[in-house]
Amino acid sequence: xxxxxxxxATYLIANAVGLLLSIVILPGFTISPMAFFVAVLLFSVVQxxxxxxITKFSLKKVPQMMGGISLVTIFIGLWITSVLVxxxxxxxxxxxxxxxxxxxxGSLVAEILLPIYVFKQHQKDKA
Numbered sequence: 001x002x003x004x005x006x007x008x009a010t011y012l013i014a015n016a017v018g019l020l021l022s023i024v025i026l027p028g029f030t031i032s033p034m035a036f037f038v039a040v041l042l043f044s045v046v047q048x049x050x051x052x053x054i055t056k057f058s059l060k061k062v063p064q065m066m067g068g069i070s071l072v073t074i075f076i077g078l079w080i081t082s083v084l085v086x087x088x089x090x091x092x093x094x095x096x097x098x099x100x101x102x103x104x105x106g107s108l109v110a111e112i113l114l115p116i117y118v119f120k121q122h123q124k125d126k127a
Contacts, residue, residue, distance in 0.1 A: 010114045016040045018106030022099040028091025035087030047077040075100045
């Protein structure tokens, strides 16, 4: 049960890092402070649901897309989140593309580093 909680926390924090990276770097990408937590949660849920669906579709219909599944799910997650969350603006097409890449990079780095550095102490205690 603790493993699932760590995994969920890592996933949420990683997505928050990716969104924050986009907010900091892209001038037209904004999320109001109150909407940020809702946006992170909704984005994570949409991405978590759409990833297996898009993967299954890709395996059957478009196997060439398998390498870009994460980018596609992030783009879809950003789109649905921006539609449903008041206080979130992404901007023009350049921001959409850049935000997709920045969220992907930020969440990828966070998902790699968080288990190593944040949850490292707990793993040492078990050994």
